[in-house]
Amino acid sequence: MKMHFFYLFPAIVLLSNACGNYLNGGTPEKEEEIATRQIYLADPTIFESNGTYYLYGTKNDPDIQGEGFLVYTSDDLVHWEGPAGATDGFALKKGDAFGNGGFWAPQIFRYNSVYYMAYTADEHIAIATADSPLGPFTNDGTALDAPVKQIDPFIFFDNGKAYIYHVRLQDGNRIFVAEMTGDLTAIKSETLRECIYAEEDWENTENAGWSVAEGPTVVKKDGLYYLLYSANDFRNPDYAVGYAVSDSPLGPWEKPENNPIISSRNTGEPGPGHGDIVYDQNGDIRYVLHTHYTPGAVHPRKTALVELQFREGRFVMVPESLRWIQSTVRD
Numbered sequence: 202m203k204m205h206f207f208y209l210f211p212a213i214v215l216l217s218n219a220c221g222n223y224l225n226g227g228t229p230e231k232e233e234e235i236a237t238r239q240i241y242l243a244d245p246t247i248f249e250s251n252g253t254y255y256l257y258g259t260k261n262d263p264d265i266q267g268e269g270f271l272v273y274t275s276d277d278l279v280h281w282e283g284p285a286g287a288t289d290g291f292a293l294k295k296g297d298a299f300g301n302g303g304f305w306a307p308q309i310f311r312y313n314s315v316y317y318m319a320y321t322a323d324e325h326i327a328i329a330t331a332d333s334p335l336g337p338f339t340n341d342g343t344a345l346d347a348p349v350k351q352i353d354p355f356i357f358f359d360n361g362k363a364y365i366y367h368v369r370l371q372d373g374n375r376i377f378v379a380e381m382t383g384d385l386t387a388i389k390s391e392t393l394r395e396c397i398y399a400e401e402d403w404e405n406t407e408n409a410g411w412s413v414a415e416g417p418t419v420v421k422k423d424g425l426y427y428l429l430y431s432a433n434d435f436r437n438p439d440y441a442v443g444y445a446v447s448d449s450p451l452g453p454w455e456k457p458e459n460n461p462i463i464s465s466r467n468t469g470e471p472g473p474g475h476g477d478i479v480y481d482q483n484g485d486i487r488y489v490l491h492t493h494y495t496p497g498a499v500h501p502r503k504t505a506l507v508e509l510q511f512r513e514g515r516f517v518m519v520p521e522s523l524r525w526i527q528s529t530v531r532d
Contacts, residue, residue, distance in 0.1 A: 236530035240273060240281065241501040243435075243491040244306040244353075244416065245526075246477040247278075248334060250316075254278055254479070255334045256489070256526065257292060257318075259305045261501040269294035270307050270320065272335060273528055278481055278506065281528045285335060292336035293318055299327040299344050306353045306416065306475070309334060312363075317385065319354035319365070326354045326367060328385055345388055355477075356381065357419045357450065359426075364450050366396065366417040366428070373398055374413040376430060378451060394451050396428060403461050404432035406439040416442075416475035419450070422511060426450050429488075429516070431474035432461070436499050438471035439464070442490070444516055462516050463488065463507060468523045470505075471496050478509070486511065488518075489526070 242258025249255070256273040265271065265284065272292040273283035284290025288297065295304070300322025307320040318329045318338045326345045329338035345351075350370040357364045363381040365388060368374050380392040399405050399412035416431040429444045443460035447453060465471050476490030486509040491502040508522035 237527040238530050240504045240526045240528055242271065242504045243502040244475045245489045245491060245504050246306075246308055247479040247487075247489050248309040249479065250311065250334050252276065253334075255292075255309065256281065256283075256504070257307045257309060258491070258504065259307075261491075263501060265290070267291060267294060268300075268302060269297075269304055270318070270338075273526075274335075278479070278487065281526060283528055287331075287333065287336040292331070292334070293320065293329055293338035294336075297337055298329045298340045299323075299325075299342050308355050308477070310356060312358075312385070317356070319356050321352040321354065324350040324352055324370065326351050326365075328354075345386075347388065351377075353415050353417060353475075355417045355419060356385070359421065359450050362450075364419075366419055368415045368417070373411050374415045376414050376417050376428070392451070396452050396454050397430065397445055397456070399432045401432075401456065401460070403439075403441065403464075404443070406433055407437060409434065418477050420478055423514070424448070425514070427516065428454055429478065431476075435472065435475065438493065438496070440472040440474045441465070442474045442476070442488070446514075457515060459515055459517065462509070463490065463518050467518055467520060468492070468507065470503075470523065472499065472502070473505075473507075473523075 241262040243261045245258035247256050254275045257270050269291040270293045271284040272286045273281045274285050275281045286292040288294045305321040307318050309318050316331045329340040331338040351367050353368040355366040365381050366378045369377050375398040376396040380389040399414040405412045414432050418429045420427050426447045431442050433440045441461035441464035445454035445456045470492040472493035479487050487506045488509050489506050493499045504526040506524050508519040
């Protein structure tokens with residue numbers, strides 16, 4: 202559940218970079234001060250297209266007005282510009298597609314030469330399309346039909362089929378999967394299966410009656426399927442990332458013993474989680490996520506990247522690899 206409480210805060214950092222170079226024994230011409238600003242997107246995802254990385258997420262920035270999904274761009278996952286969306290910085294803005302509020306957890310992908318955004322609004326899942334990753338993403342104002350509230354979509358293609366992993370709000374936040382129709386307009390209800398729910402100690406540290414497993418991402422490696430997810434209420438500093446493994450996209454799923462792989466213990470930050478996998482220019486694995494603002498304040502949630510490695514069939518986080526994602530401030 203993605204509630205938002207906003208705080209005013211100082212957000213500009215000045216970095217001093219040498220912009221000259223040492224040629225023929227010379228010295229740098231001058232030093233340029235580059236102002237950067239922390240990006241505040243919760244439930245973030247990064248989509249790569251033609252060498253450009255596009256960052257989206259649940260808007261958490263109190264200084265940016267409007268509702269929908271902002272987008273930032275980068276050529277290297279280090280230096281970011283934006284918001285750069287087609288409509289006031291938004292790739293999808295309220296009024297252009299389904300939803301009156303609660304715009305959460307987008308996923309972007311390309312299918313049949315069209316850009317798609319699967320997203321949550323009003324605790325329902327909708328799908329919008331655009332001609333560019335910058336948007337504007339639009340649809341006919343309807344959501345996917347379902348008998349329950351559902352959030353956090355992730356669409357995964359495998360062997361000619363499209364699967365939608367998502368969270369259903371029934372007896373907790375539980376992760377389900379189902380096949381989709383070929384035009385991505387509906388869920389094949391007869392294929393619906395539950396994947397996992399939060400039942401282990403690390404997944405529900407407060408022993409809440411409504412346990413939470415959410416934010417699914419699925420990748421396929423060496424013939425196996427890996428489902429990364431987050432557990433605990435997102436306001437809990439123990440919010441963390443684990444994964445489960447299956448030999449089929451429909452499960453059953455087994456949770457390895459090395460969970461959680463990303464937590465406050467190995468990041469040093471409270472509430473890390475709910476993100477997505479992205480590969481850098483060298484093919485190394487990154488996981489984009491959000492953290493709490495400070496140990497005493499959840500909001501605005503801060504966006505960051507950590508490095509993952511895949512060792513002997515297991516995911517592990519590289520120690521001390523967390524890096525904040527900041528955008529360049531232009532005059």
